[in-house]
Amino acid sequence: MKESMTNRIKQEQAHKTQELQNQLSQCTNALESSEELLEFASRTMDIKEPEEFTKAARQIKDRVTMAAAFRLSLKPKVSDNMTYLMVDFSQERQMIQGLKFLPVPKAPEIDPADCIVADNCVTVSWRMPEEDNKIDHYVLEYRKTNYDGLPRVKDERCWETVDDIKGTEHILSGLKFDSKYMNFRVRACNKAVAGEYSDPVTLETKALIFGLDNTSSHLNLKVEDSYVEWDPMGGDSTIESGQHYWEVKAQKDCKSYSVGITYKTIGKFDQLGKTNTSWCLHVNNWLQATFAAKHNNKAKALEVAVPDKIGVYCDFDGGQLSFYNSETKQLLHSFKTKFTQPVVPAFMAWCGGITLYTGLQVPSAVRTLQKAENGLSGSSSSLTSNAQ
Known part of the structure; x- marks a missing residue:
């Protein structure tokens, strides 16, 4: 040839x-x-x-x-x-003219009313403005912000991405809500090209965020933002209203620790549960293991196993302080009182340390238990009081 x-x-x-x-x-x-x-x-x-x-x-x-x-x-x-x-390209020309190109997908629409924020999870739902059977998958992006709307330029954070979502709904689980809001946006993709992002929506992510206040501790105390060793310690955020939840986990070798709440008037050398302005659960692993609820220098032994992680629920307006096994949501003990001053999360540890988990919403299981028990289950009349 x-x-x-x-x-x-x-x-x-x-x-x-x-x-x-x-x-x-x-x-x-x-x-x-x-x-x-x-x-x-x-x-x-x-x-x-x-x-x-x-x-x-x-x-x-x-x-x-x-x-x-x-x-x-x-x-x-x-x-x-x-x-x-x-060269005769007539056949190829005819084939090219017969091609059908995929159009660019339109931007999806997120309806905040269809989105759910609960249990430190966010369910984001969206829909296409018109039916498009060529969509292959969706890409969801989210970022945290402290502003009700798009983040300010100086406070702008990077988008985090979840790719290859096949449906029009996605659940983000295990989130730490350490900001007041979160922004969300989504775009559709076919096998050829990705479309424009949807208009961002902002969802409120309410949760109690606090660290440890080293000014409230003993001089020999080792304090990090969410870790403490030795003696009483208060949080750096006050609770004046609403319902809040946080969790505490002790080191395996921790000999003794307490977790609860107190008024800010407690002294550096006061023990939690020894005053009428502090409420706590106390775990003692020295010679004989004990697990007790303490308030106003009174104690009630608890006939349950000490969990690896303790969940603390505070309903300031309802005068309720409850402790739960964070894994099973078993109610360990409840205090019923009337708070007359703002309170702060409080902790105490000897010969070991404890770690805090904040930015958590009140779990749905805890809300359900509170309604079912009406705030009475696990309470002791000898520990119920009006703190002044």
Whole structure:
């Protein structure tokens, strides 16, 4: 095939070269004839005899009429097109014209009313403005903010991405709500291209956020933002209303610790549960393991196993303080009182440390238990009081 095409090209080249050479030769001959005719006409102008001049003029007329220069075309007889090498793309053109391209998906719409924020999970739901059966998957992005709306430029945080979502709903679980709000946006993708993002929506993520206040501790206390070793310690955020929840986990080698709430008036050397302004659960692992609820220097032994992590629920307006097994949501103990001052989360540890888990919403199971028990289950009349 290659040799045949090469021979064909050489033959075509030889033929066209010969044609052009012939045409060039004809033009050269015509040019020479024209030059001779011009020279003859120039000499005729010098003839004095009328009869001779008339005869010469007639000769010039005949020669001009028969001159080859007036019958030649200056356009080349051949072109440089190789017509036999042209490819027929008609079939391919027809195939291309028959292609149906996927359109860019439209931006989905997120309806905040269909979204759910509960148990430190966010369920985000969206819909397409019109049905599109070419959608392959969705991409959900979210970020935290402390502003009701889009984050300010100076406070802008990076979007986190969840890819390859097949449905029009996604649940983000295990979140730590350490900001007041979260922004969400989503876009649709087909197999060819991704569409525009939806308009961002902002959802409120209420939860109690606090750290440890090292100014409220003993000088020998080792304090980090959510970790404490030795002696009483208060949180850095007060509770003045609403329902709140946080969790506490002790180190395995911790000999003794307490967890609860107190008024900010407690002294650095006061023990939790020894005053009428503090309520706590106390775990003692020294010689004989004990687990008790304490308030106003009174204690009630609890006949339940000490959980690995204790959940603390405080309903300030309802005067309720309850403790739960954070894994099973078993109610460990409840205090019923009337808070007359703002309270702070309080902790105490000896020979070991405890870790705090904040940014948590009140679990749905705890809310259900509170309604079912009406705040009475696990309470002791000897520990129920009005703190002044």
